[in-house]
Amino acid sequence: MLVHKTPNQPTTKIRISPNLVFGDTSPAIIAGPCSIESFDQLLSIATAVKKLGAHMLRGGAFKPRTSPYAFQGLGEEGLKIMKKVGEMVDLPIISEIISTDNLPLYSSYLDMIQIGSRNMHNFDLLKKVAHLNKPILLKRGMAATLEEFLMAAEYILKEGNSQVVLCERGIRTFETSSRNTLDLNTLALLKLKTHLPVIVDPSHAAGNREIVAPLARAGLACGADGLIIEVHNQPEKALSDGPQSLTFKQFDSLISQI
Numbered sequence: 001m002l003v004h005k006t007p008n009q010p011t012t013k014i015r016i017s018p019n020l021v022f023g024d025t026s027p028a029i030i031a032g033p034c035s036i037e038s039f040d041q042l043l044s045i046a047t048a049v050k051k052l053g054a055h056m057l058r059g060g061a062f063k064p065r066t067s068p069y070a071f072q073g074l075g076e077e078g079l080k081i082m083k084k085v086g087e088m089v090d091l092p093i094i095s096e097i098i099s100t101d102n103l104p105l106y107s108s109y110l111d112m113i114q115i116g117s118r119n120m121h122n123f124d125l126l127k128k129v130a131h132l133n134k135p136i137l138l139k140r141g142m143a144a145t146l147e148e149f150l151m152a153a154e155y156i157l158k159e160g161n162s163q164v165v166l167c168e169r170g171i172r173t174f175e176t177s178s179r180n181t182l183d184l185n186t187l188a189l190l191k192l193k194t195h196l197p198v199i200v201d202p203s204h205a206a207g208n209r210e211i212v213a214p215l216a217r218a219g220l221a222c223g224a225d226g227l228i229i230e231v232h233n234q235p236e237k238a239l240s241d242g243p244q245s246l247t248f249k250q251f252d253s254l255i256s257q258i
């Protein structure tokens, strides 16, 4: 299998920009809002996270929401805002793709493409996104085993795209006091089994901003190659995932802890 590590094989380095190489010695930090809500919102967040040490800006434009009545994202307008803001603050940008209909859009606007937890098993999307030849952040399905996660990545590698970063973002367990359970066992095992870089998303594991920093530290202690963190200028007013979004002050504190 292309995803598997041979004995002593180092972590594959995935270079996005001079300041961002996944699999390098220092952790890659992606930060930004769950959803792009407006130009002013994204510029405010991007300016803050860049100043505090983020290497890449995240933000959702086409959102996979549980309820069809919840905010679905700004769509292409969101991607346009993101491209402009990314250029203004000099940060590469990443956003989640949820449909093969949007492949041309994602190809033209983004530096890296996110496949979310809900689409990890969407093999048609995996194969077609692979052909854009852009770096891909593949998040673990919330009920996917380690082997299923690796095989989803294998679909992309098999198409000839080896620029894949994996992301552990918590799985569904019997425990409902947090949104998901960050699976550090699988993170540590992934570091043994695959040469691909693996990052951690403590925000979606936690569902609660108060435990994002300890989960982030735990992920790095278990060998994660980076973090993806939700940050918002006004978390209480966020149109998605406000409760787990860090304030600028909390993000600043997290960066100083790591």
Ligand code: PEP
Pocket (backbone or CB within 6 Å): 034, 060, 064, 096, 115, 116, 117, 118, 139, 169, 201, 204
């Ligand atoms: C997100 O990153 O906002 C997101 C929807 O994540 P996940 O796919 O892990 O739920």
Ligand code: MN
Pocket (backbone or CB within 6 Å): 034, 035, 204, 230, 240, 241
């Ligand atoms: Mn989110």
